Amino acid sequence: MSDKTDRRNIIMLACVGLICASILIANTDVHSMVMFAIAIGLFGGFMMPIGALCNAHINDHLTQKDFVPASGAMQMVGGIGSIIGPYAASIFMQVGGQSMLFIFSMTVASALLLFTAFRRFVSEAPEHTSPFRALPMATHYINRLQRVRSEKKSRKQKSA
Numbered sequence: 553m554s555d556k557t558d559r560r561n562i563i564m565l566a567c568v569g570l571i572c573a574s575i576l577i578a579n580t581d582v583h584s585m586v587m588f589a590i591a592i593g594l595f596g597g598f599m600m601p602i603g604a605l606c607n608a609h610i611n612d613h614l615t616q617k618d619f620v621p622a623s624g625a626m627q628m629v630g631g632i633g634s635i636i637g638p639y640a641a642s643i644f645m646q647v648g649g650q651s652m653l654f655i656f657s658m659t660v661a662s663a664l665l666l667f668t669a670f671r672r673f674v675s676e677a678p679e680h681t682s683p684f685r686a687l688p689m690a691t692h693y694i695n696r697l698q699r700v701r702s703e704k705k706s707r708k709q710k711s712a
């Protein structure tokens with residue numbers, strides 16, 4: 553879906569879903585295990601792709617020579633977030649209990665939603681220069697074996 557439209561729209565959609573799931577979890581009675589499991593599934597389903605969508609959006613704006621420095625910067629920012637995030641969430645949880653973890657997640661998702669909406673209005677979407685191309689998922693060794701087999705097959709056909 554994000555290959556066909558501006559990725560920022562999908563990031564905002566995931567943030568809205570994450571906010572709704574966080575509110576649902578924070579207000580769900582833990583004794584209702586089915587509802588809690590559904591809410592946690594929705595939470596994970598909306599939270600997990602946000603990082604990949606943001607990375608893909610960043611990569612859409614890069615030239616080939618900028619990929620390595622940008623990748624390093626993304627790793628650094630992710631590392632800093634991995635340090636600050638749990639500490640900030642624990643402060644929220646000390647103040648208001650376990651449900652504050654999801655209120656914290658809702659707060660972070662809201663900030664990302666507002667930032668993405670702001671950036672959507674101040675900058676243009678990147679132009680997609682080439683369509684999506686699926687690449688084989690085999691290892692280099694498997695690809696080499698396939699090439700050797702096809703060469704043997706073509707030699708047999710030539711000799712016949």
